Amino acid sequence: MTRYLIRRLLSAFTVIAVVSLVTFLIFFALPSDPAVLACGKACTPDRIAAIHHSLGLDKNIFVQYADYVTGFFAGRTIGDGANAIHCAAPCLGISFHDDSNVWDTIWGRFPADLSLALGAAVVFMVVGVALGLAAAVRKGKLVDKFAVGLALFGISTPIYFSALVLQFFFVDKWQWLPAPNYTPITQDPAGWFQGLILPWAALVLGSMAYYTRLTRSTALDVMGEDYVRTARAKGLSRGKVILKHTLRSAITPIVTIFGMDFGALIGGSAIITETAFGIPGIGQLAVQSVLNVDLPVIMATSLFAATAVVLANVLVDVVYGIIDPRVRYA
Amino acid sequence: MAIELSPQSVDVNPASSFLEVRDLRVHFPTEDGLVKSVDGVSFSLEKGKTLGIVGESGSGKSVTSLSLLGLHKGSRARVSGEVWLDGEELVGMTEAQMRALRGQKVSMIFQDPLSALHPFFTVGSQIAEAYRVHHKASKKEAHERAVEMLKRVGIPQPERRAKDYPHQFSGGMRQRAMIAMSLVCDPELLIADEPTTALDVTVQAQILDLIRDLQEEFGSAVIIITHDLGVVAEISDDILVMYGGRRIEYGSVHDVLKAPEHPYTWGLLQSMPHLGGDVSQRLNPIPGSPPSLINLPSGCAFNPRCAFKDQVADGRCLSERPELLPVLDSDKHIAACHLTGDAKAEIRSASARGTK
Ligand SMILES: Nc1ncnc2c1ncn2[C@@H]1O[C@H](COP(=O)(O)OP(=O)(O)O)[C@@H](O)[C@H]1O
Ligand SMILES: [Mg+2]
Numbered sequence: 020m021t022r023y024l025i026r027r028l029l030s031a032f033t034v035i036a037v038v039s040l041v042t043f044l045i046f047f048a049l050p051s052d053p054a055v056l057a058c059g060k061a062c063t064p065d066r067i068a069a070i071h072h073s074l075g076l077d078k079n080i081f082v083q084y085a086d087y088v089t090g091f092f093a094g095r096t097i098g099d100g101a102n103a104i105h106c107a108a109p110c111l112g113i114s115f116h117d118d119s120n121v122w123d124t125i126w127g128r129f130p131a132d133l134s135l136a137l138g139a140a141v142v143f144m145v146v147g148v149a150l151g152l153a154a155a156v157r158k159g160k161l162v163d164k165f166a167v168g169l170a171l172f173g174i175s176t177p178i179y180f181s182a183l184v185l186q187f188f189f190v191d192k193w194q195w196l197p198a199p200n201y202t203p204i205t206q207d208p209a210g211w212f213q214g215l216i217l218p219w220a221a222l223v224l225g226s227m228a229y230y231t232r233l234t235r236s237t238a239l240d241v242m243g244e245d246y247v248r249t250a251r252a253k254g255l256s257r258g259k260v261i262l263k264h265t266l267r268s269a270i271t272p273i274v275t276i277f278g279m280d281f282g283a284l285i286g287g288s289a290i291i292t293e294t295a296f297g298i299p300g301i302g303q304l305a306v307q308s309v310l311n312v313d314l315p316v317i318m319a320t321s322l323f324a325a326t327a328v329v330l331a332n333v334l335v336d337v338v339y340g341i342i343d344p345r346v347r348y349a
Numbered sequence: 350m351a352i353e354l355s356p357q358s359v360d361v362n363p364a365s366s367f368l369e370v371r372d373l374r375v376h377f378p379t380e381d382g383l384v385k386s387v388d389g390v391s392f393s394l395e396k397g398k399t400l401g402i403v404g405e406s407g408s409g410k411s412v413t414s415l416s417l418l419g420l421h422k423g424s425r426a427r428v429s430g431e432v433w434l435d436g437e438e439l440v441g442m443t444e445a446q447m448r449a450l451r452g453q454k455v456s457m458i459f460q461d462p463l464s465a466l467h468p469f470f471t472v473g474s475q476i477a478e479a480y481r482v483h484h485k486a487s488k489k490e491a492h493e494r495a496v497e498m499l500k501r502v503g504i505p506q507p508e509r510r511a512k513d514y515p516h517q518f519s520g521g522m523r524q525r526a527m528i529a530m531s532l533v534c535d536p537e538l539l540i541a542d543e544p545t546t547a548l549d550v551t552v553q554a555q556i557l558d559l560i561r562d563l564q565e566e567f568g569s570a571v572i573i574i575t576h577d578l579g580v581v582a583e584i585s586d587d588i589l590v591m592y593g594g595r596r597i598e599y600g601s602v603h604d605v606l607k608a609p610e611h612p613y614t615w616g617l618l619q620s621m622p623h624l625g626g627d628v629s630q631r632l633n634p635i636p637g638s639p640p641s642l643i644n645l646p647s648g649c650a651f652n653p654r655c656a657f658k659d660q661v662a663d664g665r666c667l668s669e670r671p672e673l674l675p676v677l678d679s680d681k682h683i684a685a686c687h688l689t690g691d692a693k694a695e696i697r698s699a700s701a702r703g704t705k
Contacts, residue, residue, distance in 0.1 A: 245464040252418050252459075253479040253530075254451035257444075267469050343469060344514040 020340065027336055031329040038325040039318065043084050046314050053115045053312040073098055074115055087112065087318070111322075112315030116308075121319045124304065131201045132300040135292065136284035138215055139222035144277050147227040148270070151234025156261055158239065166231050173228035182221040182295035189217060199296040218296045222289060226280060233276060237269040244268070267342070274338050282331025286324030364433035366393035367570055368417075368538055373430035373440075375412050375421060382643040386412040388594040389430075394587070396537065399564065399571040401581030401602070403617060404591035407639045410574045411460065413591070414540045416440070417572075418455055419447035434538060453483040456536040460543040460574075462527040466515040473499070473511025476530045483534050498529035502559060521552035525559070532563055539564070540572045545580060557584055578621050582606055590614050593640045593650040596673060600682030610676055610684030610693060612655050615700070649687065657696065661687040 054070040055062065071077045075086065075097065089095060094108035104113055111121040154166035189196045199217045202210040241247060242265055250264040290302030301320055308316035340346055364371075375387040387409045394400045402410050415421055421428050422444045432439040434455065439447065459465035467475060476495035480486060486494070492511070499507035502525040515523055524544060531539060541560060545553040561584055564571050573584060581588050581602060588605045590598040590613065598611040609615055616635035637654035640646055648667040652658050658666040665671075665687050676682040677690060686693070 245459060245461065246467040248415075248420060249459060249465045249530075250467070251420060252451055252457050254448050254453060254482045255478070256448070264467055267467070344471075345468060345516050 023340075024333075024337065027333045031333050034329050035322065035325050039088075039322055040084065042318055042321040043087070044080070046317060047080055049312070051312045053314065056312055057115065073102060111319040114313055114316055116311040116313045116316070121315045124316065125301070125319050125323055128299055128301055128304055130203055131298055132285060132287070132289075132302075134201070134204065134211065134215060135218055135222070135289055135298055135300055136281065139219045139226070139289070140277070140281045140284060142219060143223045143227040143230055144273075146223070147230025148234045148266075148273060150227070151231040152238050152261065152266060152269070154231065154235045155238035155242065163235075166235065170228035170231045173224045173226075176224065178221050178225045178291045179295055181224050182217070182292060185217045185220055186296070199298070201298045215298075218289075218292050218298055221292050221295065222284075229276065229280075230273060233273055234269060237272055238265055241265045241268045271339070271342055274342065275335055278331045278335030278338075279328070282328035283324075285331070286327035287320060288324075363436055363438075364393065366433075367396045367435055369393040369431075369433040370413075370417075371431040371433070373413065373416060373432065374428065375409075375416055376427045378425060378427070379643075384642045385594050385645070386642055387416070390589075390591070390594075390596055391430075392587070392589050392596075392599060394538075394570045394572065396570050397564070397568045398587070399573060399585045400587045400589060401585035402572060402574045402589045402591060403576060403578055403581055405576055405617075405635075405639050407642070408591040409594035409642070410591055411542055412594075414457065414542055414572060414574060417538070417540060418451055418457055419444070422447060452479055452531075452536070453534045454536060455538040455540065456531040456534065458524075458527050458531045458539070458541040458544050461547065462523040463515060463520070465527060466523065466530075468515060471512050471514055472518065472526045473513075476511075476526070476533055479530050480533045494533065495529070498533050499526065501563075502526070502529045502532075503555070504529075521548055521556070524548060524552075524556055528556070528559060528563075532567070535567055536569060537567075538570045538572070540574070542574045543576070544573070546575070546577075553580075560584070576617075578606070578617050590617070593645050594642055595650065596683075596685070597651065598682075598684040599673070600676070600679060600684075604676070604679050604682040608676075608694075608697065610682070611651075611686045612657050612688075613651050614684075615696075616654075619700075649685070657688060657692075660692055 052067075053074065054067045054076065057070055058066055068077070075083060078086075086095060090097075090106060090108070090110040090112065092108055094106060094110050096103050096105050097113050098104055104118065106113055106120060106122075109122060111125065113119070114121055114124065150166045150169070154163040157163050186199065190198055196216055197210075197213055200214045202214050204211040247260060247264050250260045255264075285301075287300065287302035287305050289298075289300060290306060292298065293300040293303045294306075301323055304316065305320035305324070307313075308320055369391075370393070371391050373387055373390045374385070377384040377386060390409070390413055392400060402413065404410055412421075412426075416428055417432060417434070417439065419439055419442060428440055430440060434450070437450075439450070466472065470478075473492060473495045476498055477488065477491035480491045480494050481488075484491070496507045496511050499511055504510050504522060504525055510518070510522075515526070518526060524547075528541075528544070539560075544560065545556050548556065557580065560571065560573070563569075571584075573580065575581060578588075585602050588598075588600065588602050589596060590605070590611065592613050598605060598609065598614050605614065606618075609618060613635070616633075619633040620635055635654055640650050640653075646653050646667075648665065648669055649655070649658075649671050652666040655666065658664075669687070671685040671687045673683045673685045676684060688696075
């Protein structure tokens with residue numbers, strides 16, 4: 020198990036390294052130039068060159084990449100002369116746009132990002148699976164039709180639309196909730212919770228359906244398995260047969276999907292929800308960085324997303340090993 | 350009281366045997382039509398005795414045995430007829446009533462133990478679970494009981510193997526574990542569905558010995574399902590031959606194997622390898638394939654594969670379904686074939702000369 024984990028972490032590290040290099044190269048293949056943006060209207064070629072120099076963009080790409088990597092592990096000083104800024108390890112650079120330390124920016128946004136992702140993921144996983152299981156058990160009955168209908172509704176409603184509808188009814192019309200916003204949980208737990216209810220709801224509506232459908236179909240498959248029949252033949256109650264013997268197997272493919280979804284959510288895929296409700300997460304930061312042609316932030320958000328997805332997958336493998344003894348020793 | 354209210358039980362007549370199955374039918378409505386997997390099967394069995402049910406695959410053996418556990422309840426299957434077990438009728442029972450009997454009074458060794466054991470739970474915990482369903486026992490007591498059962502069925506180092514998962518067991522060991530699980534509550538009726546099919550010959554013999562020993566110890570009634578008449582000859586008292594979801598021959602092993610009455614039974618006997626027999630002797634599988642259970646051939650369901658249908662006058666094998674009739678000189682041997690007794694005796698002795 021330990022050796023397996025080490026192997027997985029090494030390959031995860033490789034993936035992240037490749038992502039970082041590719042992002043770097045893509046940035047330089049882009050037609051937009053951060054210097055032009057920074058320079059404004061009255062721009063001269065001299066000035067552009069000066070900005071290029073101050074940003075380090077005049078060096079060879081691979082030298083720049085090497086600087087970036089070294090900086091991450093050992094820290095570095097960016098710029099020269101009076102403008103020099105020290106960036107301690109792990110250094111993700113200094114924003115071209117506002118000279119802020121990118122590492123600090125990412126971690127500053129992480130709590131909001133995690134709050135949004137974790138809350139939504141727990142709800143859509145638990146409720147989605149419960150609904151799917153209920154639908155499978157009562158196949159063809161009312162619960163099944165309701166669950167399948169809700170799933171269809173959730174899948175076919177875009178998040179930006181449901182976000183608007185939720186906000187209109189719960190905040191504007193009925194005034195049951197304050198306007199969604201992000202308050203750190205350490206500051207005001209109740210405010211944190213209230214401010215995130217609608218963003219969570221929007222995400223849950225959009226994602227739960229996949230869990231309902233997947234659980235329903237895998238649970239139906241598992242119910243046809245011989246070992247579920249064995250469980251009944253022992254005289255076990257219906258609840259035990261379903262919650263213990265059926266769910267235990269049906270959960271396996273769900274864990275995979277959940278790992279990927281959760282990794283992506285943390286990595287910033289909740290961008291529409293963040294934007295619709297003004298939650299300062301990583302997704303928004305990523306979009307902003309592209310608009311600003313802000314290389315260090317683009318790099319940082321890409322790396323962050325890659326790390327989140329890759330780590331979530333390693334975690335899935337670990338959980339798999341716990342769920343399925345047949346992969347444990349492989 | 351409940352029995353008097355149920356509509357089928359107008360002339361309820363509780364059985365005198367420990368197990369009595371009367372006119373059991375299990376039909377599955379499917380898109381292609383009504384699959385009559387079991388169509389009018391009856392048999393009885395006393396405690397301490399063994400019944401062998403034989404027939405090619407698809408003849409309705411497993412479906413029959415599942416109805417003795419009430420496992421068709423809650424599925425689309427339409428079950429009718431009566432199953433009397435120790436004075437109680439099972440077909441009309443509710444799922445909850447049936448649940449109390451499953452594993453405790455009736456239990457089953459399923460075909461293919463690899464798929465019948467849950468891959469994600471240890472063997473020991475699955476056996477312990479079966480025990481705890483019907484006994485007030487702590488987890489620890491149940492675990493000890495599971496280890497004891499594993500030991501009893503001949504699993505070496507039972508304490509350690511109880512913590513293994515089914516995939517870590519060999520085929521024979523898994524079958525033993527399955528047997529341990531089905532016996533953990535000392536059932537009075539044990540059904541073994543092809544318990545030895547996937548196993549090699551030595552393990553097969555060990556498993557049969559084990560079932561026999563345990564039966565002697567507990568005095569249970571045993572139904573052993575197989576398509577191997579050799580197994581039946583070795584272990585059973587009675588034999589029921591099924592074809593296309595129906596009985597075609599039924600009687601004591603002694604009678605049926607000494608003087609089989611139905612061409613299908615002859616075919617099964619000829620397709621069976623003789624232990625210690627001449628290795629070069631060719632096996633003769635029955636030509637053709639089992640019938641569709643949606644549209645059985647008219648007349649005798651076996652007629653398309655029968656070599657003797659020409660010996661029956663007027664093409665009755667194709668037009669008239671043979672009744673199950675008692676065989677002369679025998680108290681309960683019955684068979685469904687139009688051939689006359691003389692014709693059968695003639696064919697039997699000819700074939701005996703042929704193989705000598
Ligand atoms: N749930 C079901 N739905 C439809 N047909 C079924 C079902 N279960 C069994 N059958 C059919 O019943 C027939 C008899 O099956 P089975 O009892 O398993 O045969 P055997 O055990 O003798 O090999 C088969 O043709 C099978 O396809
Ligand atoms: Mg079968």
